[in-house]
Amino acid sequence: MENIVIRYLDHPKLDDPIFVEGLPGIGNVGKLAAEHLKDELKGVKFAEIFSKYFPPQVLVQDDGQVKLVNNEMHFVQRGPGKDLVILTGDYQGLTPEGQYELSDFMLREIKKLGVRRMYTLGGYGMGRMVTKPRVLGAATDAELAKEMEKHGVVFSRGEPGAGIVGASGLLLGLGRLYDMRAVCLMGETSGYFVDPKSAQAVLEVLTAVLGVKISFSELENKAKQIDQITSKLRDIEASPEMPDKREDLGYIG
Amino acid sequence: MENIVIRYLDHPKLDDPIFVEGLPGIGNVGKLAAEHLKDELKGVKFAEIFSKYFPPQVLVQDDGQVKLVNNEMHFVQRGPGKDLVILTGDYQGLTPEGQYELSDFMLREIKKLGVRRMYTLGGYGMGRMVTKPRVLGAATDAELAKEMEKHGVVFSRGEPGAGIVGASGLLLGLGRLYDMRAVCLMGETSGYFVDPKSAQAVLEVLTAVLGVKISFSELENKAKQIDQITSKLRDIEASPEMPDKREDLGYIG
């Protein structure tokens, strides 16, 4: 078996498309953002990527059918230089080697599709509650970084301190070997739970950069549900009499 | 050394055979079921599969001879469209990569044998005692799922929630790439110990589907032995005075 298998369902004609990646990670920010963008822009799935670097697992859908865990590419046709290729997925590679192989594979595939510009989406774990998430950036060149700063992206010395781990970072790092210009947009997030608010912050920047308008109501609904939990958490944290009750919130994974 | 080595002891003529898989897993349900079916139908071993994805281990048999850990294929000749190939084994692959490689290897081998239909058998861990195990299902297509529902198989939204991990799932997920139609039958089980009762529930469905009759007395005997232990456990759980005595049952692994 090949280490990575791609199955094309369609071969869309794309003109100088822009690549957007959002896979599971801290706060699931990247995955939430990319899936929301795909849904709002009615992206059409055109390729499935299977790999032995993913878990040996199938998901069972509501009709009882199985789906081998994968990554998927969707296209959105918006015109020359504006077409999008959006990557979403169930998992990132499980091992460092798998991460490198998958990112390199992806770069070769999207190079064939004509991609020269990429946006990778992710979360930046703060280890504390975040009320108004900033969007941090990293880029393949200083000019792109400056361009992003105009859209409110924060390029902050020493942030993120530990660098960027996983596909969102590797696509930039390896992308330089493929002459890809790319930006990584990271929404601040506590890292304690799935964070739709951070995903929205990231998407607000990305849609402004791309010049598209989308509704955020679905993300806002998800965020409200999470907010109900986090506000409880904040209440408890703010309450001096019960400093140790945080452990009771067993339902926050 | 090849990653996976198959050694054919025989090349049986099989007519449109059906493949049945049962390897070690939760409650050992799949392994118990497949071995019992093989024993009852007097399946004949015709192939051994060795692999560096299995543990580096030999088992010592009663006469002092060693047996390298393996997977084995057995055949049962029942006539066109009814022949069986039954896969049993000591282990599944130890790593995700090994799981993918082994399942893909198996699919290529059984494709050569003419297999187009598969049943994979396993357990579904409930994390609590199960008195009357249901049999949950997953399938490669919705039509098959409906066919199975007639035999009492439960296709339940959100079950199994985490999907199916290991060979029983992968054979379905990868099987779609080989045009295999397949069903995974999962017997509910506590997950705390080996569960012959769950294996029997799975086999009652499978034998009805296959149109064969077998005795379950051996599985029932094994189940009785386990029941003696589990009934003790239930007694203790039901007894309000001694809520913490469960730990004393050290012999339940």
Added chain:
Amino acid sequence: MENIVIRYLDHPKLDDPIFVEGLPGIGNVGKLAAEHLKDELKGVKFAEIFSKYFPPQVLVQDDGQVKLVNNEMHFVQRGPGKDLVILTGDYQGLTPEGQYELSDFMLREIKKLGVRRMYTLGGYGMGRMVTKPRVLGAATDAELAKEMEKHGVVFSRGEPGAGIVGASGLLLGLGRLYDMRAVCLMGETSGYFVDPKSAQAVLEVLTAVLGVKISFSELENKAKQIDQITSKLRDIEASPEMPDKREDLGYIG
């Protein structure tokens, strides 16, 4: 770099040689036994095996020179059918894949040397103090097992229950694919520390089988040192007043 590299220092002429393996493992029984045999019979090192499946480590010798961790083959010329090839080493393969690769590699090399008969040496962990270690056996065929029983080797139903893990087992399991007849000799050992007494028990059987005489005084000396520690341990275990003092013996690793 090749996964496994062999460097021949010499190409001895051997006539139908017998292979003896003893690598690190439980109680270091196999390694102690094979090294003692090699020393007593003045075995000559003729090949070094390096591998990326060993730790990335060099050992520093007393003169400050480094030695890359390896396995080594030594020969002893005793006449047709009596020549020996003795394998010793610093490590076994670190991963299951490495274990399979290394054993398979070794089998191919010794096949070229004309080996048809093998003895693999190891320890059998009892999890309790052992005063008079028995030597348990496992073999590639029942005839060999019977032959060994005459030399006092115990072939006991259900022992070792978990099979044999590592090179001593794999060489037998894979050896069958190379038409090698082989016996694994396992000395009972507590598994708590290095066990020269168990190594001696194994060697007493092996030398009787091979028809050679060697001195055991060095192993006996090492055993005395260990005995001083273990007798303390037994004293403490036998003393009802201080049941929990065993933890004080921090020097027993």
Added chain:
Amino acid sequence: MENIVIRYLDHPKLDDPIFVEGLPGIGNVGKLAAEHLKDELKGVKFAEIFSKYFPPQVLVQDDGQVKLVNNEMHFVQRGPGKDLVILTGDYQGLTPEGQYELSDFMLREIKKLGVRRMYTLGGYGMGRMVTKPRVLGAATDAELAKEMEKHGVVFSRGEPGAGIVGASGLLLGLGRLYDMRAVCLMGETSGYFVDPKSAQAVLEVLTAVLGVKISFSELENKAKQIDQITSKLRDIEASPEMPDKREDLGYIG
């Protein structure tokens, strides 16, 4: 993707160059030493090494640009037999296999550059505070060991007891297969924190051997900062009344 990728930025003409390696490890001694030497001698980066054996990570630089984690080679032109090639880097290989592959790859590259002599730099963890770090040595041949002893390098029987793990050891061990003569210089270090003083001790030996003069003021500054922390630690250890306060120094990683 290749397992290891080297990208040459320049092809400097070097005459019988000497190779110096210093990668992250115990106390970061080797990395600190090699980077300081490179900085002081104004080494010029001429090659970058990327690998799937490194973490799947990019570092974010102060201007927001990403840098894929790597190893780097720098050259210093000092004349025939005195030219230097200095290897620094963000990481060593993550797995044993990666360590072997990377060291072997490096040896083949520097062989092409004409290297015949190597110095690998590292720390030797003592597990206790070290006031005046000695420099321990290991070598590919006894003659080199003697040569180093003249420069104060300690070749001490049984030190380091566990051998040398990682690139500093492997380059020597595998280097013998490439006819490289090499010395590993290990500065004693507590192993509790980054240790510029130990790096200086190593560099004092190396620069004497190489016949170069460099300033150590930057290392001394770093050492002073660390000393302020360690002196606190010593105070606490010396204070009999508060034997358990060491845990309070949470900022010492």
